[in-house]
Amino acid sequence: MKKILVIEDDVDIARNLNTLLQKHQYDVQLVSTQQQALALLQEMPFDLALIDVGLPDGNGYAVGTSIKNLESPFPFIFLTAMDDEASVVTGLELGGEDYITKPFRPMELISRIKTVLRRSEKDQSEIIIDNLVIDTLRGTVHKNGQELFLSALEYRLLLLFVNNSGQILSRDQLQQQIWDIAGDFVNDNTMTVYIKRLREKIEDNPQHPSKIKTIRGLGYKLEV
CATH class of the missing domain: 3.40.50.2300 (Response regulator)
Incomplete structure (x- = not known):
C-alpha cells in the first residue's frame, strides 16, 4: 500500500x-x-x-x-x-x-x-552505472543505448555486484549466490569464466576493466 x-x-x-x-x-x-x-x-x-x-x-x-x-x-x-x-x-x-x-x-x-x-x-527500476542502464522490471541491460544479451547467470552476477556496489565480494560469496540460481555447483574455474564473459559485455576495455575491479587476494568490487 x-x-x-x-x-x-x-x-x-x-x-x-x-x-x-x-x-x-x-x-x-x-x-x-x-x-x-x-x-x-x-x-x-x-x-x-x-x-x-x-x-x-x-x-x-x-x-x-x-x-x-x-x-x-x-x-x-x-x-x-x-x-x-x-x-x-x-x-x-x-x-x-x-x-x-x-x-x-x-x-x-x-x-x-x-x-x-x-x-x-x-x-x-532503472539503475544507471556509467554507460550502462539496468532495468530491473524488464530484466534488460543497455550499454550506450544498445541492448546487451546476458545469460540468466550473467544477469544475476551483475545484479549481485550492483546490489553490493563499492563492497568487495569474495569468490566464495559469488559462487554461493550463483549456485542458488543455477542449481548446480559453480566451481572456481567456472566463476572465472562468468566474470570474463560479463566483463566482455559491459566493459569498454575488458582487459583493463573500469567497472568490475579485481581486488587481489580478496575478490571483486563494482566501482561506480
Missing part, C-alpha cells in the same frame, strides 16, 4: 482528502503545519506528498525543498489555491511533479497521483 503524506491546514479539505485517498487504498498521514511535516519526514518514508503552499507557520515550498534534500527523496505534488503563473513556475522549478489548483476534481487528482507514482516506480 502506497503511503501518502498530506500537508493541509484546512480541516474540511484535509478530511475530504483523507476519505478520498483511503477509498483508493492509500495509506494517509495528515499534518497541518510546516513544522509537523518537516518532523515527520525524519521519522518515516513516504511514496508521495500532497503539499498545500499556504501553511500557518510557513509555506509548502520549504517542505518540497526538504523532500528533495532527503537521502531518499520521493515525488510531491503542490495542491493549492494559488493559481498565478509565478506560483506555478516556482512549484515546478522546486521539483514538484505537478501543481493542482483548488477546487480540484477528485478523480482527476487520483489520476494525477497514479501517473506520478507510476513514473516514480519506473525511475526507481
